[in-house]
Amino acid sequence: MTIKFYHTPFLGALLSLPENTIVFSEGKQQLFAGALYKNSIALAHGLREKGFQEKDRMVIIVPP
Numbered sequence: 001m002t003i004k005f006y007h008t009p010f011l012g013a014l015l016s017l018p019e020n021t022i023v024f025s026e027g028k029q030q031l032f033a034g035a036l037y038k039n040s041i042a043l044a045h046g047l048r049e050k051g052f053q054e055k056d057r058m059v060i061i062v063p064p
Helices: 009-015 033-049
Strands: 022-026 029-032
Touching: 009 033, 022 033, 029 033
Parallel strands: none
Antiparallel strands: 022 029
16 A cells, blocks of 8 residues: 655744754654654655554643
8 A cells, every 4th residue: 555645834944954853842853854754754654654644633632
């Protein structure tokens, strides 16, 4: 099965940055644009495998 993704403005913004751009930093923890992009795509693949469809929406809540 081929999974097709449409890039959202969020993913497009991540792709426009160099992979080593820090998009989040707290103490010694850093999250880079490239890693966030790859994690976002992996999450999308996982949701598809669980049965989510193209037009389904999900809210993801993370601590500020």
